[in-house]
Amino acid sequence: MRSNEGTRHFTMRMLTMQLLCALLLCYQSVVTLTAATTENGGDVGHHNSTVPKPIILRLYMNTDIRFRYARTAVTSRVSNAANISQEVAFSVVLPDAAFVSGFHMVADGVQYDAYVREREAARQEYTQALRRGRTAGHVALSTRDSQRFAVSVNVEPHKKIDFRLTYEELLGRRLGTYRHVLNLDPGQIVQDLRVTTRISESSNITSLRVPALRTSNEILDDPSEASNPLVIIERPSPESAVVKFWPTEQQQRDLAAEGLQGQLVVEYEVDRTSRPGEVLVSDGYFVHFFAPEHLPPLRKHVIFVLDVSGSMSGRKITQLKEAMSTILSDLNQGDLFSIVPFSSTVQVWDYNATESELRNGRRRLGQIRWGDYGEEEEEQAETLVPTVIATATSDNIEKAKEFVNDLSAIGATNINAALQKALQISRLSTEENSVQKPEPIVIFLTDGQANIHPSDPVSIMSNVRQANTGNSSIFSLALGRHADFTFLQKLSLRNTGFARKIYEASDTALQLRDFYRQVASPLLANVTFTYQPDQVARSTLTRTKFRRIFSGSEVVVAGRQSSEDFTSEVKGQSLSGNSQYSFTPTALPPADTNANASSMERLWAYLTIQQLLEKQDAGTDDVNDYYCCDEADDDGDRNNTDALTLALRYSFVTRLTSLVVVKPNENASSVNTEDASEATAPTAHALPDGIRRQTPYSASALQPRYSFVPPPGGSGRQTHYRPDPMLINHSHVISPGLSTANTLATLSDITWLSPNDTVVSLPTGVNRTVEVLLLATANEINVAYAACTTPGGESGHCRHLKYCVLHLFTNSREQFLEYFCRIDSFLGVCCPDSVRAPENGR
Incomplete structure (x- = not known):
């Protein structure tokens, strides 16, 4: 127990948890501050309505975007006006690609800085701190999904606590727009709320839009969405902008009586009329942005591999049909397309099939009806006929829509056979079009896991790699929370694509449509960035080869200069033949000497770490070799070692590092360790959907779980815990016996x-x-x-x-x-x- 005298010190506890962001195209962060009272010896319970809850005096969210690289600082001051101690929770949900780069708290005028350590070292320091009778917090971000950074602090009566969290991310360009999103959810009216975004680019900012505060994560299909009337936009120069959202207390009440709860979105684009890209240099580092927008799209062959197993029944398959209707209408004239629905068996759509054959499941493949893929089907591989590859004419598109609309969900999930068949069709299209070969693209959607032999991911990836002789890019869509996203991510990385999560919601069809539009228009193929060996440090170059570049996207290369002279060249294959671009650099002003590193250098470090971790997932040591490796890479440890070295140097919290806070606490008796599993039932490693904003979690809620089981009573129910120190490290959980x-x-x-x-x-x-x-x-x-x-x-x-x-x-x-x-x-x-x-x- 604690006496009033014993409450002179704050007891701090840090924990981390994951929350899937529903917006596929946005970078998001959310701030939540909640409170629970600490009474009668320190137990934390629901807030007593007779006790004034902690007051958020100030909440600032400041983002500085310099050349697409965003550094966000979230600061808050909270006051406990009560006569008893209260626990305050400060949490921020980070985008999946962001790295935490700093955290500190200020209590009684003393600042406590967090620091980054290798994960095992962080665990050891945490343990040593407990032995010394101190309170320690240990935050480990464990996956690439969106994570919640959370800190719980026991604040003594009539005291204040300050928090500051910083994180960094490179904004990607999708569908022709850079988009930065901040989620606001303070849980109360804030006395001083300021959200400021500063943008500085080397080219003119041609469009800047801040729509009204969004109250839903779902995609809005309304291009005429109104602007936010409370936002002030300043334009100091054509290349810069300042966006301010500083609502007064009354304006906050007008929007939501109990405090704001919504998304503040900033969308912008830069001028590309005069050049397809630019090279910026500063402080010995360079970054090369490239987005060729004024090229006609390459001819492509899209193969839709669609899961129609039993788990796709109901709303899922209805939304799939709705999305496919829109996607088929979006096909470019002259494109080729194929449709491969699969469940226990694999089928291939033939645009010349009769109604009777469609009803009976035959696809004009001779007299063959597809069954489980195996040796017998391998012998039948040559029976594919050219009419399984349709040209995107209005007649064929209507036939395809009718076919998709008649699909039903039943059976198991035969992923291996489906992908083998898709790649066989891809090879057929390149053989039939030997002069002007279309770009082969496989769009693979599934909501589950393989359960027909071979079903293990390693075997499937090996089989696919061997079959992908036509260099098809495989883009995987994981629909819902039961799909094996880790497998799909590795599968796509090894086959020059990428994976995305599609969330089960009313906007699922829109998510699918928007994903397709990201890859609908390839502009260049086999793109290579070349730099003179005596002008750059080759070992520092990020990825320089790209299988395809799509309209609306942007590729980024960074590295360190070894000479003041600098020339670069980009080559690729366009619709008209070989294309070549040359670039001269633009020198930027020197960086602030007080900073840990310049924005350019930190952008390079960020991108390098991301790609090293991606190489590890792809199973290759060569960042440019995306046609590699059926087995685990022997040099995978080197990828992790290099990524760890950079993360420690630049203080980035990654899946290899942890953030540690140790606060002096002379009252060792306040550390009361107990089995945290008694506090709540186990939950998923990725926290369940629908978590509401005033739900503290115990340590067991963050232990790794394969299943997805929320706490008892649903996500709206609070879980009680004691304010004891915790170690949250998913690699060191022990189960007795x-x-x-x-x-x-x-x-x-x-x-x-x-x-x-x-x-x-x-x-x-x-x-x-x-x-x-x-x-x-x-x-x-x-x-x-x-x-x-x-x-x-x-x-x-x-x-x-x-x-x-x-x-x-x-x-x-x-x-x-x-x-x-x-x-x-x-x-x-x-x-x-x-x-x-x-x-x-x-």
């Missing part, structure tokens, strides 16, 4: 199942909604599906429950939910690899 559980029980041993059950109802949906899932029978073989991590941190694979019944959950449904995973419509379990699963048929 699991490694010795090498013997398995059977389904009949599970007390919460009935002997004749073929389905089971469990609270595995969003906000613990009850779902009905199938139990595997003898027809389902024992296959190791997607990789997962058990609650104890052991590596495992998702298997059908009947093949991995662990003794520890036979009498506890809640214990089982910690191990839950989904195999399409079947109930699965994250089975530890140390457990020997039974043979088929047990």
